[in-house]
Amino acid sequence: MVPKPVAxxxxxxxxxxxxxxxxxxxxxxxxxxxxMCIYMNDATKKKLSPALLKLLKGKTCxxxxxxxxxxxxxxxxxxxxxxxxxxxxxxxx
Numbered sequence: 001m002v003p004k005p006v007a008x009x010x011x012x013x014x015x016x017x018x019x020x021x022x023x024x025x026x027x028x029x030x031x032x033x034x035x036m037c038i039y040m041n042d043a044t045k046k047k048l049s050p051a052l053l054k055l056l057k058g059k060t061c062x063x064x065x066x067x068x069x070x071x072x073x074x075x076x077x078x079x080x081x082x083x084x085x086x087x088x089x090x091x092x093x
Contacts, residue, residue, distance in 0.1 A: 033062040 005016035023034040038045040039060050045053075055062040 030063045030065045033064055034060050035062065036060055 005018050007014060007016045011017075021036055023036075025032040025034070038048070052062065055064060057063045
């Protein structure tokens with residue numbers, strides 16, 4: 001689903017424009033997740049989990065350095081393991 005352009009009264013000559021809601025950027029050592037809707041909306045920010053808020057750097061950027069991946073330990077056994085972003089690849093069946 002693609003969102004429709006938004007018309008902001010008084011901005012951009014009243015023409016509908018595309019607004020960015022979130023972005024992801026791969027950096028060395030972390031993945032930057034930019035969530036624009038929390039910039040001026042405290043109600044939305046309060047809905048985020050405390051664990052996610054610990055990753056918040058600045059006003060809208062989260063620095064994600066770790067992920068939880070599923071790792072096969074034997075033919076029938078899988079476990080969840082915390083890994084750094086650099087080592088998160090390779091989780092397949």
